Structures are given as structure tokens and as C-alpha cells.
Amino acid sequence: RKEVEQDPGPFNVPEGATVAFNCTYSNSASQSFFWYRQDCRKEPKLLMSVYSSGNEDGRFTAQLNRASQYISLLIRDSKLSDSATYLCVVKGNTGTASKLTFGTGTRLQVTL
Amino acid sequence: EPEVTQTPSHQVTQMGQEVILRCVPISNHLYFYWYRQILGQKVEFLVSFYNNEISEKSEIFDDQFSVERPDGSNFTLKIRSTKLEDSAMYFCASSLTSYEQYFGPGTRLTVT
Numbered sequence: 001r002k003e004v005e006q007d008p009g010p011f012n013v014p015e016g017a018t019v020a021f022n023c024t025y026s027n028s029a030s031q032s033f034f035w036y037r038q039d040c041r042k043e044p045k046l047l048m049s050v051y052s053s054g055n056e057d058g059r060f061t062a063q064l065n066r067a068s069q070y071i072s073l074l075i076r077d078s079k080l081s082d083s084a085t086y087l088c089v090v091k092g093n094t095g096t097a098s099k100l101t102f103g104t105g106t107r108l109q110v111t112l
Numbered sequence: 113e114p115e116v117t118q119t120p121s122h123q124v125t126q127m128g129q130e131v132i133l134r135c136v137p138i139s140n141h142l143y144f145y146w147y148r149q150i151l152g153q154k155v156e157f158l159v160s161f162y163n164n165e166i167s168e169k170s171e172i173f174d175d176q177f178s179v180e181r182p183d184g185s186n187f188t189l190k191i192r193s194t195k196l197e198d199s200a201m202y203f204c205a206s207s208l209t210s211y212e213q214y215f216g217p218g219t220r221l222t223v224t
Contacts, residue, residue, distance in 0.1 A: 032211060034212070038155075041201075042217065042218075043203055043215040043216060043217050043218050044155060044203070044215050045215070046212055046213075046214065049211075049212060087154075087155070091211075098160070098168070098210055099145070099157035099160060099168055099170070100145075100147075100155075100157060100205075100213060101157065102154045102155040102156070103154065104153070104154045105154065
């Protein structure tokens with residue numbers, strides 16, 4: 001089983017649509033969870049951390065279900081500028097500078 | 113807003129040559145990382161560095177790789193004898209705590 005698994009997409013949605021991405025992780029000892037976005041040939045940029053209680057940042061809502069080892073990202077009112085690859089990222093607790101483990105990403109294309 | 117910077121943006125080298133990739137982490141950050149991304153694949157962890165020593169390294173980070181923080185600002189990745197399969201985008205990241213990591217724009221390494 002992959003450490004972090006995501007549907008690669010692409011998800012093609014019209015502007016204004018709501019879209020949801022899901023992710024599962026295999027290591028139940030994982031401590032921290034994030035969504036990053038990556039534009040083509042650019043660096044991953046931190047979109048938001050994911051907390052156990054769920055959290056929202058503007059149009060973006062992230063949820064974590066530790067029992068199911070499942071993370072989600074909901075984007076409301078999609079904009080053209082949301083077109084990117086969304087990376088589900090998990091961090092362990094193996095030391096003081098724990099590595100990030102990335103999923104392969106889900107590609108989103110928002111169209112007019 | 114402070115950023116991680118990396119030089120060069122693109123490096124072309126011949127197989128067997130040594131390369132040094134340079135990074136300037138965000139100035140008050142304490143944790144430093146190198147990741148790589150082969151074209152079309154996911155981002156992979158190479159090494160983390162804290163308190164002037166390696167905290168964790170992956171299987172990819174073999175004897176051909178080394179890291180150094182030669183002064184108070186730079187963080188370097190050296191590949192001693194490059195192979196064709198080392199061709200990838202190399203990202204440096206830093207974090208203040210061991211929580212959220214911020215990535216530089218990357219160095220595209222092409223080994224011919």
C-alpha cells in the first residue's frame with residue numbers, strides 16, 4: 001500500500017463549482033497533515049495544515065479522520081487561479097526534523 | 113515575506129561530475145531539508161538537518177550525497193559523482209519549528 005494515496009485526476013470543473021479531493025495514508029503513527037499546491041514546474045506551496053477538528057481558510061476546508069486515516073480538501077467557488085496540482089502531505093514523528101511524505105497529487109483544472 | 117532561495121535555477125552537468133546545489137533558508141529557521149522530484153513523479157524526501165547534523169536521511173541519500181551548512185546562511189547539497197538518474201528538480205525547504213516546511217523554487221539538475 002502506498003504511504004500516501006491520492007486520485008491523480010484530472011478534475012475538470014467550471015468556475016464557481018465545488019470540488020473535493022480525498023487522500024488516505026498508511027502510517028497510523030503520522031502526526032501532522034497538510035495540503036500543498038504545486039503549479040507546473042514550481043515548488044510545493046503550503047496551502048493549509050489539517051487539524052483533527054477540521055479547519056477552514058476562506059474557500060478551502062480541510063478534514064482529517066484519524067480512525068479511517070483519511071484526509072480531505074474541499075474547494076468552494078472555484079477560481080481559474082485554483083488550477084494546480086494539490087498534494088496531500090503527511091509528517092511523521094521520527095525525530096526533531098521529521099520528513100514530509102507526499103502523495104502523487106491530484107490535478108485540478110478550472111475552466112470558464 | 114521571507115522566502116527560501118536556491119541557486120542555480122538550472123544546472124547541466126556531465127555524468128560523473130560533482131555538483132553543489134545551494135540554498136539560503138529563511139533566516140530564523142532552524143530545520144533544513146532537501147527533497148527531489150523526478151519529472152512526472154512525486155516529491156521525495158532526501159535529508160533533514162538540525163543543530164548542525166543530519167537528523168534523518170532516506171535510502172536515496174547514499175554516500176554520493178552530502179549536506180553542509182558552511183556558514184550561518186547557506187545550506188548546500190553536494191552530489192559527488194552524478195548519474196543520469198540524478199536528473200530531477202531539487203527543492204530545499206526550511207522550518208522554524210519541525211512543523212510547517214517552506215520550499216524554495218528548486219534547482220533543475222540535468223545530467224547528460
